[in-house]
Amino acid sequence: MTIDADPQLYSFLPYNRRPKITWPNGARIAVWVAPNIEFYEFDPPPNPKRKPWARPLPDVLAYSHRDYGNRAGWQRMMEAMDAVGIRGSVSLNVAMCEHHPEIIEECNKRGWEFYSHGIYNTRYTYGMSMDQEREIVVDSIETVRKWTGQTIAGWLSPALSNNVWTMDLLAEAGIRYTCDLFHDDQPMPVAVKSGKLISIPYSLEMNDVIAYLTNQCPPRHYGETIKRQFDQLYAEGERSGTVMCIPLHPYLVGHPHRIQPFAEALQHIAKHDGVWLATGREIAEHFYSHYYDQMSGAGAEVKS
Amino acid sequence: MSLPPEYMQYPMRRHGMDQDRYQWSSLTERPRIEWPGGARIALWVTPILQWFPLNMTSTPFLAPGGLTMPYPDYRHYTNRDYGNRVGIFRVLDLLERYKLAASTFVNAAIAERYPSLLRELVDRKIEIVAHGLDMGHLHHSGLSQEQESELVKRSCDMLARAAGEPIKGWLSPGRSQSWSTLDILAAHGIEYCCDWANDDMPYEMRTSGEDVLSMPLAHESDDRMILQEFRHTEDQWLAQTKDRFEVLYREAERHGGRIMSLPLHAWIMGVPYRATYLREALDYIAGHDKVWVATGQQIAAEFRRQAAG
Numbered sequence: 001m002t003i004d005a006d007p008q009l010y011s012f013l014p015y016n017r018r019p020k021i022t023w024p025n026g027a028r029i030a031v032w033v034a035p036n037i038e039f040y041e042f043d044p045p046p047n048p049k050r051k052p053w054a055r056p057l058p059d060v061l062a063y064s065h066r067d068y069g070n071r072a073g074w075q076r077m078m079e080a081m082d083a084v085g086i087r088g089s090v091s092l093n094v095a096m097c098e099h100h101p102e103i104i105e106e107c108n109k110r111g112w113e114f115y116s117h118g119i120y121n122t123r124y125t126y127g128m129s130m131d132q133e134r135e136i137v138v139d140s141i142e143t144v145r146k147w148t149g150q151t152i153a154g155w156l157s158p159a160l161s162n163n164v165w166t167m168d169l170l171a172e173a174g175i176r177y178t179c180d181l182f183h184d185d186q187p188m189p190v191a192v193k194s195g196k197l198i199s200i201p202y203s204l205e206m207n208d209v210i211a212y213l214t215n216q217c218p219p220r221h222y223g224e225t226i227k228r229q230f231d232q233l234y235a236e237g238e239r240s241g242t243v244m245c246i247p248l249h250p251y252l253v254g255h256p257h258r259i260q261p262f263a264e265a266l267q268h269i270a271k272h273d274g275v276w277l278a279t280g281r282e283i284a285e286h287f288y289s290h291y292y293d294q295m296s297g298a299g300a301e302v303k304s
Numbered sequence: 305m306s307l308p309p310e311y312m313q314y315p316m317r318r319h320g321m322d323q324d325r326y327q328w329s330s331l332t333e334r335p336r337i338e339w340p341g342g343a344r345i346a347l348w349v350t351p352i353l354q355w356f357p358l359n360m361t362s363t364p365f366l367a368p369g370g371l372t373m374p375y376p377d378y379r380h381y382t383n384r385d386y387g388n389r390v391g392i393f394r395v396l397d398l399l400e401r402y403k404l405a406a407s408t409f410v411n412a413a414i415a416e417r418y419p420s421l422l423r424e425l426v427d428r429k430i431e432i433v434a435h436g437l438d439m440g441h442l443h444h445s446g447l448s449q450e451q452e453s454e455l456v457k458r459s460c461d462m463l464a465r466a467a468g469e470p471i472k473g474w475l476s477p478g479r480s481q482s483w484s485t486l487d488i489l490a491a492h493g494i495e496y497c498c499d500w501a502n503d504d505m506p507y508e509m510r511t512s513g514e515d516v517l518s519m520p521l522a523h524e525s526d527d528r529m530i531l532q533e534f535r536h537t538e539d540q541w542l543a544q545t546k547d548r549f550e551v552l553y554r555e556a557e558r559h560g561g562r563i564m565s566l567p568l569h570a571w572i573m574g575v576p577y578r579a580t581y582l583r584e585a586l587d588y589i590a591g592h593d594k595v596w597v598a599t600g601q602q603i604a605a606e607f608r609r610q611a612a613g
Contacts, residue, residue, distance in 0.1 A: 042323040045311050056364045056444055061479040064502035065523060067321075072331040072504045076551075095317050100328060119314065129306035136312075212524075216534040220543055256504065256551035257525040257544040 009167060009190050010183060010199070019294040021186060021241035023286065027276035028237030030283050031230070031269055034179070034202065035077060035248045036091040036156075036209075037107070039099050040066040041122040049126035050161070066121075066251050070100055073254020078106065080263035084270035089280040091117040091156045091179065091247070094140045097147035108148045113279040115179075116140035118158025125161045133163060137173045153281040156180060156202065171195035177284040185233060185242050187287040189296045198287060200243065200280055205229070207247040212258070223261030227268045234272060243283060244269075325486065326509050326518070334505070336560025337610050343596035344556035345549070346603045347589060348565045349406040350521065351395050351573075352435065353421070354477075355413045356384045360440030367439040367478040369528065369569075384439075384571045388418055391574015396428065398579065402586045407600040409435035409475045409498075412459035415466040422466035431599035432466065433473035434459050434494070445482040452482055456492050472496060473600045475521065487512040496604045504552070505563060506607045517604050519563075522548070526567035531578075538581040545585045553592060561596075563603060564589075 023030050042063055044052045053059035081088060090107055092114050097104050107114070118125070118136055125133050137155075144152045155170050156179040170178060171192035178190060179202035190197040204210045206229055211217040217225065226246060233242040253262050269275060278286075316322035339346050356371055358381045369384060371377040399406055408430050415422045425432060436443065437459045443452055460471045472495040476485065479499040489497055490513035497509070497516050501523035508515040523529065525548055530541045545566070552562040566585075568574075573582050589595060598606075 039322075041316070042321075043316075045308075047307070047311070054365075055480060056446065058445065058481065058483055060481045060485075060499055061501060061523070064500040067502035071328065071502050075330065075332045095314060098317050098319060099322070101319070102330065119317075123311065127305060127307045128311075132306055132312055212534075216536070218534075218536050218540040218544070219547065220540075252524075255524060255548075256555075257548035259551055260547050 004164075007164075009181065010188055011191075013188070013295070013298055015185070017298075018186070018240065019291060019298055020239070021287075021291055023241045023276045023278075025276070026274065027241065028274045029230075029234050029242050029244060030276045030278045031086075031244045031246075032089050032200075032278050032280055032283060033081060033086050033246045033248065033266075034091050034156075034280065035074075035088045035250060036117060037074065037096055037103065037250065038066065038069070038093045038117065038121045039096050041120050044120065044122035047124045047126055050124050050159070052122040069249060069251030069254055070096075070103060073250035073252070074103055076254045076256070076259045077248060077250045078110075080259060080266055082110070083263065084266045086266060086270065086277050087279055088112040089154065090114045091154075092144065093117050093119060093121050093158065094143040095119050097143050101147060104147055108150075113153075113281050114144050114148055114150050115152045115154030115156070115280060116144065117156045121159050124159055125157055125163055125166065128163065130163075130165055130169065133166065134169055134173070137169060137175070141173065153177060153284060154179060154200070167197055168193045171197040176288070177280060179245075179247075179280070185236075185244075186240070187243065187283060187291070189292060196288070196292065198284060198292065200283055201245050202247055203245045206245060208252045208262075209247075209249050212252050219258040220261045222258070223265040226262070226265035230265075230269050234275070237274070324510060326507055329507070331504060332559055334560075335611070337505070337607060339561040339596045339606065341596060342594060344553050344561060344594040345592070345596070346561060346563045346606075347404070347595050347597045348563055348600060348603055349399065349404050349568070349597065350409060350433075350565050350600070351392060351406060351568045351570055352409045352475075353388055353392060353411060353414050353570055354384060354435065355388065355411045355417065355438045356381060357413075357438055357440040360438075363442065364444045364446055365442070365478075365480075367442055367480075369532070369571075370439060387569060387571030387574050388414060388421060391572075392421070392570035394574045394576070394579040395568055395570060395582070396424070398583055398586055399428070399430075402590055404586070405429070405431075405597050405599050405602070407431040407433050407473060409433045410463060411435050411438045411477070412462040413438040415462045419466065426467055431473065431601055432463050432471060433475060433498070433600060434463050434471045435475045436477040439477050442478055442480045443476045443482050443485050444480055447482060449484055449488070452484060453488050453491070456488050456494075460492050460494070472604075473498065473519070475499060479523070486516055490514050490516050496600060498600075506604060517608065519600055519604060521565045522567055526569075527572050528567070528569050531572055538578055542581050542585055546588055549589060549592075553594070556594075
């Protein structure tokens with residue numbers, strides 16, 4: 001593995017000097033909601049780089065806290081999205097297909113997209129060989145196809161664990177977009193050894209796990225941050241189309257003390273004109289068709 | 305470099321859970337529960353009494369709220385003990401004022417140290433729920449089964465003597481368990497346990513003896529999490545408590561009775577200014593008529609009666 005100061009994944013392309021993006025039907029902002037539908041194992045094998053649970057096994061509190069999402073939280077999250085006609089792009093620990101196909105079925109029949117978030121959120125790619133990591137990509141593609149009929153287009157590494165070759169592997173396997181890069185509010189080409197890959201804005205700040213747990217944001221304030229993030233990106237979208245992502249975790253947003261302000265924030269977004277309520281795949285494909293080549297060329301002045 | 309082959313194998317990748325303690329089910333797909341009197345919400349007021357020994361250890365981790373300063377940490381020891389001397393009485397006054405039944409989670413050491421406090425609770429017909437021995441004795445997999453059994457037995461015996469009746473409910477200190485805790489609890493007559501945070505309603509957990517009912521005790525919306533871990537203001541505790549109640553109250557109409565626990569650490573919510581927020585929360589809840597205020601034992605018994613029928 002080479003260690004470099006720069007990830008060498010993208011060119012410097014400043015926000016104010018880019019080709020203009022227009023979303024379908026003249027929309028100025030593409031909004032996508034990405035529920036992380038996850039399974040955290042009770043007794044996972046150890047990884048050399050990361051402990052799955054803070055407490056010694058069994059960490060019944062942390063395990064059950066995550067399990068809340070699959071028993072009680074997902075239905076509230078889904079209802080808030082249904083109410084405004086937002087389809088999810090599911091960041092899926094693909095073992096969920098085996099554990100809780102009932103949840104997968106509910107998502108699938110709503111036309112939600114599935115993309116891979118690894119096998120389990122307690123299996124990290126740290127320490128894996130390329131072949132091992134390739135194995136989870138293949139497993140993801142096959143599992144999601146078998147259970148949903150969909151061919152995954154997107155990738156968010158399990159628990160955001162990456163290796164320096166991960167993006168190359170994804171492109172090689174035909175994955176179309178990654179959610180692991182946070183450097184932009186618009187899709188961007190990712191430099192890979194072969195094939196093509198783009199990044200789609202995913203957002204740490206809008207992610208409920210970062211908002212509620214890392215930033216310790218009160219639920220009503222989280223609703224407010226979503227509205228303000230939207231208002232700002234909506235205004236900027238007049239110049240060039242922006243992307244807003246709301247990454248979610250049903251084990252967090254799905255709680256009764258949190259769901260209402262979140263539902264209201266979605267209503268705020270949905271009542272605007274010029275908003276494209278899209279899925280990750282739809283955003284990626286529109287970008288590939290219209291902007292990939294332009295954007296790839298535009299960064300050549302700086303670094304490739 | 306690569307990981308051992310086991311890392312790429314998933315022996316528990318199967319339908320349902322990856323352990324055998326309980327079955328998966330979806331909250332909104334279960335039979336309706338109808339609380340007595342047509343109530344939508346079973347309000348379960350749950351004050352918590354804790355004792356943090358001055359010489360407590362971090363075995364295997366520091367219990368939430370544990371002492372963090374060099375010995376002797378009078379600062380945190382006394383701040384926590386305040387709840388047992390003063391804070392709890394503010395909470396009890398409010399229970400009296402709103403005529404609320406309650407279940408109090410009690411570290412067994414408190415029964416020995418402050419027997420008059422236990423008599424006070426018992427006289428008020430408040431259910432005593434075991435909360436382990438004290439905050440320095442966590443249940444974890446480093447204990448032998450014998451050691452943990454002794455801890456459970458001792459805790460339950462001390463509290464049962466004070467309560468004048470067997471203890472039926474359990475909350476582990478720090479909600480921490482070993483692989484065997486549930487089996488040991490069942491063997492000592494515990495009927496419901498509040499450690500697992502994965503549901504808004506009760507569900508049965510398998511043990512080596514009788515099933516133990518998992519009771520839904522708020523985790524991320526409890527007073528200690530909101531005020532001490534997340535460092536939100538009391539206004540925000542109040543807002544989250546109201547929002548939680550509102551959502552559950554509304555859902556109950558569609559899906560059947562819900563449970564609203566109200567964890568109140570005496571050393572946190574018993575502080576004078578915080579008690580004023582607690583009064584506001586209780587005032588708000590009192591403005592709703594379809595509320596059944598009950599103890600954990602009553603809620604568990606009613607749930608089991610209907611679930612079995």
